[in-house]
Amino acid sequence: MPHRPHTLIHVVEDDPSIGRQICDTLEKFAYRAKLFRTGSEFLQHLRVEAPSLCILDLGLPDLDGMDxxxxxxxxxxxxVLIVTGRTDTSDRVLGLELGADDYVTKPFEARELIARVRSILRRYTPEEYDHDRPEVRVARFAGWQFEVRTYRLISPDGHEETLGLAEAQLLLTLLRSPNQILSREHLLSGRNVSALDRSIDLRVSRLRRRLEENPQHAKLIKTVYGAGYLFSAVVSWS
Structure with a gap:
C-alpha cells in the first residue's frame, strides 16, 4: 500500500529485542519508527510530537498498557495497534473498547505486523472525495445528520457530538450501503476475522448506543445472524 514517505510510528515496548525488531521491520518498509521503553516516556513525548500510529505493548514496566x-x-x-503476549481474550476486548484499532499477539511475523499497520493507516487516511460532487458533505437518516468531513453527528433533537475515527468510518460505510447486508469482513476493510475477533462487534455496539433508543433491540443497525449487519434507513446526501 502506498503511504506518505516517512510516516511516523511510535513503538511502546519495554523488551529491547522485540522493540528493535518492530522498529527494524517498520523501517524496512519505509516507515519512520521511534521506540519508547515506558508508558510515561511515551505520554510525555506526545506533548511535543504525535505519530500517525502507535504500536503499544500492554505489559509495560511502569504503567499498564490499558491505562x-x-x-x-x-x-x-x-x-493504535496493541501488541500483547497475554492470552486472555478479555484483555484484547477491553483494549478495543478503549479505542484500539486492532491487536496482534506475540509471537508474530513481520508480514502480519505490516499488514495490520497498513490496514489501520488506511482507515486514518483522509477520504478521497468525488470532485464532480463537491457538495456532498452531509448524510441525513431517520432524523439524524452526519457531517462526513468533521465526523460531527447531530441527533434529531439537536444534540451534537464528534465521533472517534473508528465509529465515524463504520457509520460512513453503513451510510454508503443502506438496506444491504454487509459482512463483518467488509466492515473491517476486508481483513479476515475469526470467531474471537470482536472488534467490529464492539464498534457496532458503541454506535448503537449513540443512535438507538434501545440498543438491545436495534432498529437502525440490525444484526443479520450468520451474515453481518444491515443499516435499515433511507439515507439522503447534500
Whole structure:
C-alpha cells in the first residue's frame, strides 16, 4: 500500500529485542519508527510530537498498557495497534473498547505486523472525495445528520457530538450501503476475522448506543445472524 514517505510510528515496548525488531521491520518498509521503553516516556513525548500510529505493548514496566491508552485517547486520535503476549481474550476486548484499532499477539511475523499497520493507516487516511460532487458533505437518516468531513453527528433533537475515527468510518460505510447486508469482513476493510475477533462487534455496539433508543433491540443497525449487519434507513446526501 502506498503511504506518505516517512510516516511516523511510535513503538511502546519495554523488551529491547522485540522493540528493535518492530522498529527494524517498520523501517524496512519505509516507515519512520521511534521506540519508547515506558508508558510515561511515551505520554510525555506526545506533548511535543504525535505519530500517525502507535504500536503499544500492554505489559509495560511502569504503567499498564490499558491505562496508557485511556490517557492517550483523551487527547489524541491516531491509530493504535496493541501488541500483547497475554492470552486472555478479555484483555484484547477491553483494549478495543478503549479505542484500539486492532491487536496482534506475540509471537508474530513481520508480514502480519505490516499488514495490520497498513490496514489501520488506511482507515486514518483522509477520504478521497468525488470532485464532480463537491457538495456532498452531509448524510441525513431517520432524523439524524452526519457531517462526513468533521465526523460531527447531530441527533434529531439537536444534540451534537464528534465521533472517534473508528465509529465515524463504520457509520460512513453503513451510510454508503443502506438496506444491504454487509459482512463483518467488509466492515473491517476486508481483513479476515475469526470467531474471537470482536472488534467490529464492539464498534457496532458503541454506535448503537449513540443512535438507538434501545440498543438491545436495534432498529437502525440490525444484526443479520450468520451474515453481518444491515443499516435499515433511507439515507439522503447534500
Amino acid at each position: 496508557v491508552m485511556h490517557r492517550m485517547r483523551k487527547t489524541h486520535r491516531f491509530g
